[in-house]
Amino acid sequence: MEAWDTQLRKGGLELAVLLLLSRRQMYGLELISSLTDGGFPVSEGTIYPLLNRLSGQGLITAEWVTGNLGHPRKYYRLTGVGLEQAGRMSRQWLEYAASMEQLIKSARIGADQSGTAKEA
Amino acid sequence: MQVESQVMVREFNRRLRTALSSAPNHVRVEAALEVESHVMDVLSRQKSGLSESEQVAEILSGFGSPEEYARAIMAQLPGVQVVDVPTGAREVSMAAIDLMRGLGRLLVALIRRLVALLMTGLHWLRVGLVWALGKLRWGVRALRGPAGRLITWLGRRANQLRRGAHVLRLWLGRRAHDAGVASRGARTVAAALFRWAIALLRRLLRAAGYTALGGLALAAFAFAGLTALLPDVVGYWVYHIQKDVNGYLTDIRRQTVFLFDQSMQAQFTSTGNAMLVGAILFGLSMVGLISLLVWNARRRRSTVVDHS
Numbered sequence: 001m002e003a004w005d006t007q008l009r010k011g012g013l014e015l016a017v018l019l020l021l022s023r024r025q026m027y028g029l030e031l032i033s034s035l036t037d038g039g040f041p042v043s044e045g046t047i048y049p050l051l052n053r054l055s056g057q058g059l060i061t062a063e064w065v066t067g068n069l070g071h072p073r074k075y076y077r078l079t080g081v082g083l084e085q086a087g088r089m090s091r092q093w094l095e096y097a098a099s100m101e102q103l104i105k106s107a108r109i110g111a112d113q114s115g116t117a118k119e120a
Numbered sequence: 121m122q123v124e125s126q127v128m129v130r131e132f133n134r135r136l137r138t139a140l141s142s143a144p145n146h147v148r149v150e151a152a153l154e155v156e157s158h159v160m161d162v163l164s165r166q167k168s169g170l171s172e173s174e175q176v177a178e179i180l181s182g183f184g185s186p187e188e189y190a191r192a193i194m195a196q197l198p199g200v201q202v203v204d205v206p207t208g209a210r211e212v213s214m215a216a217i218d219l220m221r222g223l224g225r226l227l228v229a230l231i232r233r234l235v236a237l238l239m240t241g242l243h244w245l246r247v248g249l250v251w252a253l254g255k256l257r258w259g260v261r262a263l264r265g266p267a268g269r270l271i272t273w274l275g276r277r278a279n280q281l282r283r284g285a286h287v288l289r290l291w292l293g294r295r296a297h298d299a300g301v302a303s304r305g306a307r308t309v310a311a312a313l314f315r316w317a318i319a320l321l322r323r324l325l326r327a328a329g330y331t332a333l334g335g336l337a338l339a340a341f342a343f344a345g346l347t348a349l350l351p352d353v354v355g356y357w358v359y360h361i362q363k364d365v366n367g368y369l370t371d372i373r374r375q376t377v378f379l380f381d382q383s384m385q386a387q388f389t390s391t392g393n394a395m396l397v398g399a400i401l402f403g404l405s406m407v408g409l410i411s412l413l414v415w416n417a418r419r420r421r422s423t424v425v426d427h428s
């Protein structure tokens with residue numbers, strides 16, 4: 001169950017990052033905090049390689065910015081291609097979620113009752 | 121960041137770059153910068169209750185071990201095949217490569233020494249042989265038979281060899297002389313330039329020695345040298361000074377980073393800053409000196425007495 005949960009989160013992480021960046025440009029720690037607050041707990045060792053890959057695919061761009069803190073931060077921003085990709089992925093996700101929801105509703109065990117059904 | 125924390129981050133990044141040795145250079149540099157920047161970011165949020173080094177250890181643990189993090193990066197890179205080499209084996213292989221390089225250098229040095237020794241030995245052997253054969257030939261002139269003839273023959277050959285070597289030396293000497301005549305013009309120019317440079321240096325030193333500005337310039341120069349020589353000690357202080365002028369320095373550092381080889385990058389954070397500040401101070405001191413020279417020259421010209 002735990003492994004499935006992890007896989008589910010990993011699968012959605014890319015879309016979550018793209019959606020967060022569609023709001024505004026963000027730096028690494030900011031992204032980690034936002035994802036954790038949004039129910040996607042993620043470690044540094046996961047997010048930076050993912051950002052690296054998205055950057056390599058041209059979905060996001062990165063820029064070093066020196067603020068008032070005295071050290072530079074790498075800000076990530078969504079590109080046009082990334083925005084299109086985020087839209088496409090969102091539609092697919094919603095379709096998938098709707099199909100899954102219908103399946104759950106039509107099943108004899110509801111999602112909220114699955115725990116009690118197992119115990120029984 | 122405190123020195124202890126800097127050491128922890130540097131060590132993490134060193135192992136990370138080693139583990140990323142098969143990745144492109146910019147990936148190695150970026151990954152290390154990313155780790156450093158992230159650590160600084162979290163530290164700037166001032167977590168309470170933990171010492172700085174404890175915080176840094178906790179932040180770094182978020183990346184996993186450097187090797188795990190490197191593997192995660194490699195897995196995301198298109199076209200880079202991830203070969204699962206155990207950490208110990210990787211370190212052993214790196215150590216083996218270092219050892220082989222060292223042995224190679226040692227071998228080359230040994231061969232060079234041996235060749236030099238052999239040449240010297242051959243030279244003295246020849247000299248000794250010629251001398252001994254000469255003595256023998258005269259000493260056993262009366263000796264008859266095959267032994268006497270052999271010694272005489274050997275003596276003649278040795279004499280010929282000596283004469284041949286002498287002729288060769290003369291010939292080489294003439295060629296060297298001719299070459300020297302051809303390059304005499306260039307040598308004269310070089311010598312003149314050298315004398316001019318020494319004279320200029322003397323003037324500069326004289327000007328610098330008698331004024332407070334000169335003393336200041338020398339101190340700045342010494343500081344510049346010190347920052348380049350002791351990056352870990354002075355770089356730490358420079359880092360704090362740098363916070364005030366950080367914008368310019370960091371921009372230059374980021375742009376320069378990619379021009380350096382990754383081996384330079386290992387020490388770049390502190391050394392680069394120290395060298396930059398050193399270079400700026402050196403430049404300022406040179407401007408001061410030159411303006412002092414100009415001022416001095418004008419002063420002298422204005423005090424020349426006209427005897428006509």
